[in-house]
Amino acid sequence: MYNAGKIIIGIVIFLALITAPFWYNLGRPSAPPKLEIGTQEKQCVESKAFMQAKHMVLLDQWRDEVVRDGKRIYVNSTGKQFNMSLQNTCTKCHSSKTKFCDRCHTYLNVAPNCWDCHIAPKEQEKLAGRSDK
Amino acid sequence: MNAFASLVSALIAVAALAAISWFGVGAIGLDSVFGVIIPYIALAIFIIGVVYRIVDWARIPVPFRIPTTCGQAKSLPWIKADNLESPYNTWGVIGRMFLEVFLFRSLFRNTKAELREGPKITYASAKWLWLFGIMFHYSFLIIILRHLRFFMEPIPSFVDAITSVDGFFQIMVPTVFISDILFLGAVTLLFLRRVTLPQVRYISLPADYFALFLILGIGVSGILMRNYFKVDLLGVKNLAISLFTFHPVPPAGIHPIFYVHLFLVSVLIAYFPFSKLMHAGGVFLSPTRNLANVNRSERYVNPWNYPVKVHTYEEYEDEFRGKMKEVGIPVDKE
């Protein structure tokens, strides 16, 4: 091999960059966030699988229907009715934003700006401001 | 193969790959194969393949010093030398390399030649390739850095910073990223450039289209996943972290579009070392870029020269001094 010194430095840099996630996670036991649902209810607005993947779509749809069409009642797939409201419906069951929404969002680096305007449930008040983190 | 056949065969290949993963997970339930086994194998091929290619290149001797230059070489002190265009020391080489790798300087010089009426030949600058190339590579980089949110826990703060800048406009839920638009736009424009310019179309092979379609497929599947199908990202991150800690947990319940994305990425990285994409490593090993233009001031020895047995003048004189003196030939040493 010619220029072995330089080649080896290059290869080491390449390996370090590529394997960085392995080193970074080394010795950190991976613990998915513990979510506190915050309610005795058994059923969310829609099925659990739907909520996990698509709650933001649902919220977006609610927002549009309320703000644009003035329609405030949502009927879910099983026929149950809900008031289409972020701060009055979701948080009525999910009474802790920090231990539910935020834990999951922080784990996945999602920072919805909804709480800039909408009021988060009580526990949140001492940490007022934009605190999705 | 003609241009059309190349294009179609590459398109079919990528579509087939997408279909394999979609049905492999959706219909047959091979979640672990596409979620754990294939990504691990692909990563291993990528790492070993890239190191192998680099070492393989490094074993090839460079017989001559062959930098391509486009500026004044260093000569007399009162002639202004250009250290970037015609490097005369290591700093010049480093500067030139830096501009090449980070700003694609040689693409910026791209020109086109055209025959005009007369016939006269005209040359003009052609910056499209540079522009699309730079758009493509930087948006790709930003997307990969943003993806670290799935691969690292806790998420490093720079990932957070990049994500919020990238989602600056906050249009739609979830936010549309600027880099996504640039990425898809750039790959599409690179593709259009390839099919609309007759000369480029003529020299395009299936391998050229395959890489483009594969990358386009990755981008499209990623954006579909984010903005249309929606997948359980918590499940995705748990899977990714489990892979990176070598405790793979068989995934379950993630939408097949995720596996299409992951499988295309796996194919891309496994294909990388053996394809033209390896230019990423090759640019550092190009003798036309990484050597200084010092042909006149420093002797360059061809590394594959075998040791030539030489007989120097001193030795010659030592051998024949007596005889030389006898016939009156002048000698250096008495």
Ligand code: HEM
């Ligand atoms: C060559 C490497 C890759 C490229 C170019 C790429 C590209 C993209 C693009 C353009 C998007 C659209 C949304 C966004 O930008 O965040 C995306 C989303 C996504 N990618 Fe990738 N990706 C790559 C590798 C991976 C890998 C290895 C994974 C495995 C975990 C992955 C998982 C995802 C997921 C889960 C999303 C959806 C994000 C969301 O819904 O917010 N990607 N990808």
